[in-house]
Amino acid sequence: MPRCWRRSSRAGRSATCDLINNSMMSHNKYVQQDALEKLDLDRVKSVKRAKIPEAQITDHAIGAAFYGQCIGYRTDAFGGRKPESWADFWDTKVFKGGRSMVSPDGDLPELEFALLADGVPMDKLYPLDVDRAFKVLTRLRGDIKKYWDSGPLPGVLLSRQEVTMSTVWDGRLADLQKQGVPVERQLNGMRRQFSGYAIAKGAANIDAAYKLMDFSLRAESQAALVKFFPSNPSSPVAYAKLTDEERNASAGAPKYYDKGFDADVEWWLKNESAVTKRWLEWAR
Known part of the structure; x- marks a missing residue:
């Protein structure tokens, strides 16, 4: 299910949300509809630090987690x-x-x-x-x-x-x-199918959207989510921040990753x- 966040609205803008969390496949469909902003990766510093796989970094969306x-x-x-x-x-x-x-x-x-x-x-x-x-x-x-x-x-x-x-x-x-x-x-x-973040075309709060995206993609943030929700982080760095029990419960753990596609x-x-x-x- 897609999730959208926004802090406030501004008259005259067509976007009803700012930051979107949805499947990477859905984001690809949104791109075809010209519904997403092209990302400035310099504004998402956490991507490199979290070592998010290159395959999950596109011009319009960045993968944050997957389900297997x-x-x-x-x-x-x-x-x-x-x-x-x-x-x-x-x-x-x-x-x-x-x-x-x-x-x-x-x-x-x-x-x-x-x-x-x-x-x-x-x-x-x-x-x-x-x-x-x-x-x-x-x-x-x-x-x-x-x-x-x-x-x-x-x-x-x-x-x-x-x-x-x-x-x-x-x-x-x-x-x-x-x-x-x-x-x-x-x-x-x-x-494996990944979900991730994208910014809606015409987002009213684009600076806030970038900040939330950057925060959410941090390895620390991805690891913290695992403690409350059965999530599989896209960041390989996140798994080192989990306990052995938490790590082994995740389908993204290093011991399982090569078993899937x-x-x-x-x-x-x-x-x-x-x-x-x-x-x-x-x-x-």
Whole structure:
């Protein structure tokens, strides 16, 4: 969900907010609509100090955190075994039980997971082989009990034992685990999608927007957020400021990072509409 901040309004300006926190993919769409200011990176000093990855620094937005889409599973469902990969997610003979995957109302279709299950290496995923991905999805279709469209739903389905495995946003199982529900996540092959900050075109309080952006992107600020919210900072420096427990709970921790991949925003911007249309026809 996008978040906007502003301190005050000024007549004659069209922007209804100043600083926007949204997905980097959404920011790319806003750029196409000429809705964002081009950033002056000299006014965001924290970017260099926080060592934010270059891939998350664009002319109009800067990535602050990511969420990882991964496997969630019941730990009591497989006789002590645990799924290690997307191939295991597809293996309903060894890992018995129903599955749940996302619908386009919840997130991007999960073509990458199908390709990983079929043996495509993470560094060879893009451009996605759409035909191959849908063939692999079809192999699992009969075992998919529900397509989820909101973040809490995978946890609900796992809690009710309606499924034994589901795709899930990585931070969504933490509360269930605290309640004693036997669920766990598998981060191998997780898909990372970043969110970040941008300034609205015609922002009335542009100086304040830069100051808040600069503050929010500091490694200290990103680390502090983790203590109150299941966030995965974009700054690698932030993880050194966390306790071992906090760090290991984050999907962005160094021990997990190479297990996942970044969603190719450019590919999805070009292909999301066509893939979604095909997914809707496939899921009927």
